[in-house]
Amino acid sequence: MSNGSIGDMREFERTARAATAIQPSRRQLLTAGLATGFGAAFAGIVTRPAAADDPAIIEVQDWNRMLGDGVDARPYGSPSKFESGVVRRNVPWLTADPVSSVNFTPLHELDGIITPNGLCFERHHAGIAEIDPAQHRLMISGLVDNPLVFTMADIKRFPRENRAYFLECAANSGMEWRGAQLNGCQFTHGMVHCVVYTGIRLRTLLEEAGIKPSGTWLLAEGADASAMTRSIPMEKALDDCMVAFRMNGEALRPEQGYPLRLVVPGWEGNMWVKWLRRLEVGDMPWQQREETSKYTDLLANGKARRFTWLMDVKSVVTSPSPQAPVGHGRGPMVITGLAWSGNGTIKRVDVSLDGGRNWRTARLDGPSLSKALHRFYLDIDWDGSELFLQSRAMDEAGFVQPTKDELRAARGENSIYHNNGIQTWQVRADGVVENVEVS
Amino acid sequence: MSKFPRLAISAVLALSLFPATAFAAGDAVNGEKLFKRCATCHTIGEGAKHKVGPQLNDVIGRVAGSAEGYSYSKAMVAVGKAGTIWSVTTLDAYLTKPKDFVKGTKMAFAGLAKESERTDIIAYLRGFSKAGEIAAPASAAAVPDAPATTDRAGAPQQAMVAAAKDSPLPTHGVFHLGRLATPAEIAAWDIDVRPDGLGLPEGKGTAAQGEVIFGERCASCHGDFGEGRDRWPVLAGGLDTLTSERPNKTIGSYWPYLSTVYDYVRRAMPFGDARSLTNDEVYAITAYLLYLNEVVDDENFELSKENFTSIHLPNEQNFIVDDRNDEAHNANRGEPCMTACKPAPAQVVKRAQVLDVTPDSDQAEQAGGAVE
Numbered sequence: 001m002s003n004g005s006i007g008d009m010r011e012f013e014r015t016a017r018a019a020t021a022i023q024p025s026r027r028q029l030l031t032a033g034l035a036t037g038f039g040a041a042f043a044g045i046v047t048r049p050a051a052a053d054d055p056a057i058i059e060v061q062d063w064n065r066m067l068g069d070g071v072d073a074r075p076y077g078s079p080s081k082f083e084s085g086v087v088r089r090n091v092p093w094l095t096a097d098p099v100s101s102v103n104f105t106p107l108h109e110l111d112g113i114i115t116p117n118g119l120c121f122e123r124h125h126a127g128i129a130e131i132d133p134a135q136h137r138l139m140i141s142g143l144v145d146n147p148l149v150f151t152m153a154d155i156k157r158f159p160r161e162n163r164a165y166f167l168e169c170a171a172n173s174g175m176e177w178r179g180a181q182l183n184g185c186q187f188t189h190g191m192v193h194c195v196v197y198t199g200i201r202l203r204t205l206l207e208e209a210g211i212k213p214s215g216t217w218l219l220a221e222g223a224d225a226s227a228m229t230r231s232i233p234m235e236k237a238l239d240d241c242m243v244a245f246r247m248n249g250e251a252l253r254p255e256q257g258y259p260l261r262l263v264v265p266g267w268e269g270n271m272w273v274k275w276l277r278r279l280e281v282g283d284m285p286w287q288q289r290e291e292t293s294k295y296t297d298l299l300a301n302g303k304a305r306r307f308t309w310l311m312d313v314k315s316v317v318t319s320p321s322p323q324a325p326v327g328h329g330r331g332p333m334v335i336t337g338l339a340w341s342g343n344g345t346i347k348r349v350d351v352s353l354d355g356g357r358n359w360r361t362a363r364l365d366g367p368s369l370s371k372a373l374h375r376f377y378l379d380i381d382w383d384g385s386e387l388f389l390q391s392r393a394m395d396e397a398g399f400v401q402p403t404k405d406e407l408r409a410a411r412g413e414n415s416i417y418h419n420n421g422i423q424t425w426q427v428r429a430d431g432v433v434e435n436v437e438v439s
Numbered sequence: 440m441s442k443f444p445r446l447a448i449s450a451v452l453a454l455s456l457f458p459a460t461a462f463a464a465g466d467a468v469n470g471e472k473l474f475k476r477c478a479t480c481h482t483i484g485e486g487a488k489h490k491v492g493p494q495l496n497d498v499i500g501r502v503a504g505s506a507e508g509y510s511y512s513k514a515m516v517a518v519g520k521a522g523t524i525w526s527v528t529t530l531d532a533y534l535t536k537p538k539d540f541v542k543g544t545k546m547a548f549a550g551l552a553k554e555s556e557r558t559d560i561i562a563y564l565r566g567f568s569k570a571g572e573i574a575a576p577a578s579a580a581a582v583p584d585a586p587a588t589t590d591r592a593g594a595p596q597q598a599m600v601a602a603a604k605d606s607p608l609p610t611h612g613v614f615h616l617g618r619l620a621t622p623a624e625i626a627a628w629d630i631d632v633r634p635d636g637l638g639l640p641e642g643k644g645t646a647a648q649g650e651v652i653f654g655e656r657c658a659s660c661h662g663d664f665g666e667g668r669d670r671w672p673v674l675a676g677g678l679d680t681l682t683s684e685r686p687n688k689t690i691g692s693y694w695p696y697l698s699t700v701y702d703y704v705r706r707a708m709p710f711g712d713a714r715s716l717t718n719d720e721v722y723a724i725t726a727y728l729l730y731l732n733e734v735v736d737d738e739n740f741e742l743s744k745e746n747f748t749s750i751h752l753p754n755e756q757n758f759i760v761d762d763r764n765d766e767a768h769n770a771n772r773g774e775p776c777m778t779a780c781k782p783a784p785a786q787v788v789k790r791a792q793v794l795d796v797t798p799d800s801d802q803a804e805q806a807g808g809a810v811e
Contacts, residue, residue: 093670099710140617141628146611148618158616221628227707229706289702303758322797356785394775406766410766434790438786438788439785
């Protein structure tokens with residue numbers, strides 16, 4: 001693609017199309033002959049003209065005159081129709097079939113630390129199992145004193161807890177190992193979400209059955225048509241894992257494992273078995289497909305790491321980003337993003353405007369919860385010049401997010417998983433943002 | 440002989456006429472007097488503690504042998520584990536002749552032969568049991584009018600089980616929730632297979648048999664020779680490619696254990712028709728995959744439960760522990776550079792637009808590089 005103006009225009013139009021939420025205001029502004037907003041940014045005009053009478057104010061709007069829907073119209077509410085572009089998106093070429101595939105959280109459209117339930121990315125291996133909770137059972141078997149069966153009603157009688165945790169797919173950013181590839185943080189970083197889970201401690205359930213002294217591993221299994229399985233060391237199972245039945249206060253969504261899922265805080269998402277139906281206690285790992293053929297990290301020397309469970313310290317600027325271009329001229333600009341670590345809380349996030357040459361410490365805002373997403377902001381006075389935005393997170397254990405080059409030097413380019421390298425967004429003077437790597 | 444039928448009839452009459460009222464009508468005041476015979480060993484009421492016998496608050500509805508902190512006879516604990524819960528009925532039977540109802544009970548009391556005395560004492564005990572009012576069988580009559588609880592109407596719901604207070608409590612664990620899984624239930628779901636062979640079912644199949652099954656059930660996605668169609672997984676080949684620019688990770692070139700093949704095919708394949716293959720068919724398909732990957736070279740090779748663990752895949756030794764923390768950028772944890780960290784201004788070296796594989800763009804469909 002050319003770097004000339006035609007290419008720029010095409011790129012801009014494409015980006016604007018993706019950000020449909022902005023379209024009405026842009027059209028309105030252009031119609032009104034105002035050279036602000038997108039128009040200004042695109043045209044490179046950064047000064048504001050004298051205010052003309054704004055039809056949004058001068059004219060009586062429909063919503064100011066006519067009645068809206070009554071309370072019966074939306075028994076389960078949905079976002080505004082003007083937010084219809086804020087959706088999970090698939091990358092069709094990634095996988096053979098959408099039934100065993102992934103879509104991505106629109107991080108560039110979100111704020112705070114909690115992901116709305118309907119926008120949490122999906123990854124299933126045999127489609128969404130639609131399970132009647134009355135027919136769902138959880139079995140604990142293997143090296144236990146009493147193999148047990150629980151109904152959902154049984155599960156809901158144990159003492160509960162509420163915890164916010166991020167869930168990140170180990171393959172998040174996996175397409176970026178060889179270099180900048182996908183133009184949007186939804187696609188480069190969108191296999192992460194963070195919700196508040198309600199459930200019970202896995203430990204409570206295991207103790208109900210009684211773990212035999214030789215029980216050092218746990219196999220978790222789903223009820224879907226992939227019968228997803230992962231081996232989990234007992235130490236983790238007894239630490240902070242949960243069996244959850246609610247997310248953000250309501251029942252789990254079907255695509256997130258309704259009626260029951262495993263929560264494995266700070267560890268790769270594949271282990272958070274959805275539609276959880278069985279927990280088997282054993283004395284060694286089972287070496288299932290998703291912990292041998294997949295979710296093992298091939299190194300340049302041909303060796304492969306296995307049981308790479310923990311999700312490393314990571315961050316990304318969510319706005320501006322390729323799908324969230326800068327829609328204003330110079331002056332105040334909010335740079336915001338997310339940071340997270342499987343080691344616990346985020347201690348600090350630094351942001352660079354010049355591709356990692358100089359850094360400023362960003363402001364963390366909102367709850368700082370262990371193994372949850374953290375929200376950061378850097379409020380700058382943009383002079384309208386090109387930026388190379390980067391963010392670099394540090395966690396409470398002292399780990400610092402590495403560069404992509406550091407990761408490639410250590411592992412090569414074929415690890416697929418656990419790419420927590422620093423992301424660079426090029427913000428051009430016209431507000432367009434592109435996924436790049438810099439020297 | 441002649442008087443027995445008459446007695447039997449009167450007993451039936453008594454049961455049918457009086458069960459609810461008879462139990463309910465016990466004289467608790469008289470029961471309190473009678474309880475003095477029990478008070479040598481038992482306490483009840485405020486501040487009651489275990490003495491020679493367990494304290495008896497809330498005894499109605501309690502699983503036999505389950506009062507916390509009291510050391511029961513093994514016999515009493517066993518009776519509780521078998522499902523006995525103290526109710527008007529079970530207490531009446533127990534108090535009639537304790538050693539008959541629980542052989543081996545520690546309670547030395549011989550029993551109360553008179554039914555009215557038993558009824559009165561039980562009436563007295565019920566006054567100290569939260570479950571007392573509902574424990575009588577008559578309360579079951581309250582159930583039929585309860586609305587369905589599954590309609591999820593907005594109105595407050597009636598109790599699902601009117602006699603909840605009298606429902607049995609299992610004895611396992613801390614919360615006594617759930618129930619024991621049956622052997623058949625465990626077997627129905629426990630289909631996992633480990634590298635040491637644990638979980639392998641009886642059965643066998645040859646590579647040649649597997650070729651036929653593979654052609655019918657697997658080749659539409661994986662190709663006749665495991666080469667993979669479209670973006671479906673490649674199952675064979677790829678030897679010596681792990682250090683190349685584009686590794687080809689197959690069963691033969693990458694997977695460490697054969698048990699994973701058996702386990703995965705049995706639990707999840709064919710895609711969209713899982714659990715439809717017989718154990719012998721899975722052995723045959725697994726044998727054919729060994730043949731495709733040149734781990735075995737005879738198409739008459741028969742894989743079975745017996746010889747399964749003798750087969751090793753070539754790449755087994757190339758898996759290592761997670762040593763990410765030893766990598767340079769993780770090992771040298773410290774304050775990161777904040778200023779002048781690079782000698783020269785940053786220059787773009789890679790661009791997403793060069794590839795242009797982002798969805799909504801024209802070239803995306805032709806792009807390569809599938810994620811796994």
